[in-house]
Amino acid sequence: MVGEHSRVARAKALVHQRPVGAGMGGSMLLRRLRGNVGGVLGAVLVLVVVLMAVFASYLTPYGPAEGNLMSARIPPLWVEGGRSAHLLGTDQLGQDLLTRIVYGARVSLLVSFLGVLLALAIGVTLGLIAGYFGGWWDTVISGYTNLLLSIPYLVLVIVVATILGPSLTNVILLFGVTCSPVFIRFTRGEVLRLKEQAFIEAAYGLGAGAWRIIPRHLLPNLAGPLITLATFEMSAMIFYEAGLGFLGLSVPPEVPSWGNMLALGRQHLLTQPWLAIYPGLAIAITALGINLLGDWLRDTLDPRASRR
């Protein structure tokens, strides 16, 4: 189908696009990582953000909601009026910006990781059913997929978030369900393609049923591209969550999330620009790390890449 919706098309392009000359022989993942500058950088960035999220309370001298009106609106250290007690400055309540950015990593990672996990679970299950059993199953599942993909994604997410109301659980559920079509389409397409191949036909001819073919033959072949796709979706989801927070539709406003902080930054853009600059930088660095890691995973994990 040509009118393939941009998100799915992009996802496929990301997963299947390989640089010229890719396709190293099979060896250990870590040994491959050593020679790849982008992959190493991506892994380091992601690791830093994960550590930030996990050890937020040990890394920061302040609490995430600890404000002191005496030290409100302080600019970053290197700007005139900055203080060494607040490296990136403070907001209008005197809350330390760097502390809140470190805590904000928790929301972004939690939402994107659990959201992708849920989308993956829904998407792979429905995609396998549609692709493997076909017929009536396929009609219903593909109809559902096309329907969700027919509404521009950002609009769909905004409307559902408005109805559900702001909470962490709601945001995770929302992303899990609305992102599942990307995984459904991908899994379904791959299953249809794999089913035609000789090794599946051979397994079928030897009398193997669905309960043997799906876990033993289909899933291992799907795992690599799916992990890659999930990585890219995770980075996209960090964007979507920040966007919802920016409109006040993600987690409740008092929770330090990068999106909520950007919403505050927009209100004070002309007087306290640091409130908008640094949370956005945190998003950009995280997304860069995940994308570099994803590029490297795609070149390494894809079974077709290593077979060539």
Add this chain to the structure above:
Amino acid sequence: MIGFALRRGAESLLLLLGALLLVFLMVRLTGDPVSLILPMDAPMAQREAFRQTMGLNEPLYRQLAGFIGGALHGDLGQSLRFRQDNLELIWQRLPATVELALAALLFAVLVAVPLGVLGGMNPGSLADRMARGVGLLGQTIPSFWLGMLLILLFAVELRWLPSFGRDSLASLVLPAIALGFSGMGQLVRLTRSVVLEVRSSDFIRTAYSKGLRASGVSFRHILPNVAIPIISVLGIQFTYLLGGSIYIEVVFAWPGLGTLLEGAIRDSDFPLVQAMTIFIAFIAISIHYLTDLCYSLIDPRIRTG
């Protein structure tokens, strides 16, 4: 050809009905619409009166029939805040958003296609590295953050361009760049990979083996074949930009559909939110349909597949 057009038309109509059903169910099944629409402290009498006027006491299937029937006649209900037809409000704001989205698309294409072609034709060159860099940046920089950075740099520091509103052509520049940026990244990646693919295909090798010069092969054989997939994604890019414009319009106070939707969400003007969702879904489905038709005119293989 006509069979293809009819088949895809019927599919699109089904999708539209599905979208209407989805919006209807989302509002009805996730709780009482009255509590979504009216303020929390509204007295019972007011709630009951509201239920009556909105027809919420009727059986669900009657409500659904009325809702879909109205939508198919172009009646998308009334806004609570503006006390005006939703569709009228949408029509007033539509030109500003279309203008912004088209400008963003233009910016994305003008940067992405030359860069992607140059990069794809010369793998490993400086242009290629730039193309890959731009492709990566498009995926790592959130559009609304970029918008704020552009305001800080070009409107506050340098004072070159206005930071908000829609007064002159100059006020279109910053929002269009911010909105088009991530699409530009996607287009660069697409263009580059399509050029790489076409370059290594058999008919190009044949063209070279006939003794054609490199420039002849590029302009006569490679570029036309690169153009088709790129043109076909432009329509889809446009619907994507319509969604993305919500954030950019909020950043730049651009008087389009995005700021209308943001205001409707803030004021809990749920009928308007619902109407806008349906309208945007309708536009997106129509554009997908038209794109498919255009594509099948250019490339007959699509019609049978």
